[in-house]
Amino acid sequence: MTPQQRARFFDAAAVLFDLDGVLTPTAEIHMRAWSELFTAELARHGVQQQYTDEDYFRYVDGRPRYDGVQAVLQSRGIDLPYGDPSDAAGAETVCGLGNRKNAVFGETLEREGIAPYPGSLAVVDRLGMIGIPAAVVSSSKNARQVLEAAHLLDRFPVIVDGVVAADEGIAGKPAPDLFLTAAERLGVAPSHAIVVEDAVSGVAAGAAGGFALVVGVDRGVGAAALTDAGADVVVSDLAELLPAEAEKDGS
Structure with missing residues (x-):
């Protein structure tokens, strides 16, 4: 990932994370x-x-x-x-x-039990430190249970998951509706928000929503598949998003 792409990530108005396979190894x-x-x-x-x-x-x-x-x-x-x-x-x-x-x-x-990926936790910590709001956007109805088990529930002011989708009739991925709902609830335009996904259907949803950047996380599906689905950049771990100085500091 280039320094310019890293800078773009940490200059977003908001970051919308999938959960399973992105923040936690629940996949x-x-x-x-x-x-x-x-x-x-x-x-x-x-x-x-x-x-x-x-x-x-x-x-x-x-x-x-x-x-x-x-x-x-x-x-x-x-x-x-x-x-x-x-x-x-x-x-x-x-x-x-x-x-x-x-x-x-x-x-x-x-x-x-479950623990977040260390690289993902470091990225969430840095976003919180510089004041960029984040949301969890998951098709799972277990999202809150997983976030609570991973001690991450209080990190996200907005959670749009399978329960919300069912209650409010929001179309699931690969439709962009869940991500668009999260952006709206954070009060940001999709063109100023970033999507982070590990699933082909989720990447396709981000690409369809007109977001500023779609980051694919390759946890096994393959970088080519994520790119073909619309990922602008693919990483194997979210630690790759961190500036070099943050990696050295461990923050």
Whole structure:
């Protein structure tokens, strides 16, 4: 990342962060929970093509939970009733499967806890130090739970997550609506705000929203995929955004 791009990042009116895979390594817990769910579900339907990490990045990553369930099932030719978000975790519906995955995720998070990526925490600290407001924009309905577990909840005056999206009828990623809502609530124009995302769908949402800069964080999906989706710059860790003096100081 060039010094000019770093300077542009820390001169923004606001920064909008995705959560899982950007601020916290919860994507790893999500991936394990999804794998557990679909390995069992595909076997139940006699599907020979196994669920893989590639399926996660292609069909699930960054999308609302039930959309991800539908996408994976459709990729294997499985047609289940959509059901209702209130469905029990044992129900053989799209919502039931999504709720089953969420139960596994919650149990794992409670058992193992979570800590933010050190580089991401350093960037959030620096933004706070120089007075640039930040928001969390996540498709997950677990965002507040994760932020609380990572001791980050009080760092973000605006959180637009899956709960807000469902309550207010806001379209999920790759539509830009969640990011646009967060920018509006921070009182900044999209053209003066920056989006930070690790998912192809999230990068596409940022690119579609007319934001000043879309930073892709490559946690496994691949730099080329993020660039193709609309990322202006791709890093492997948010520490790369820090000015050299900040890295030396450890701030």
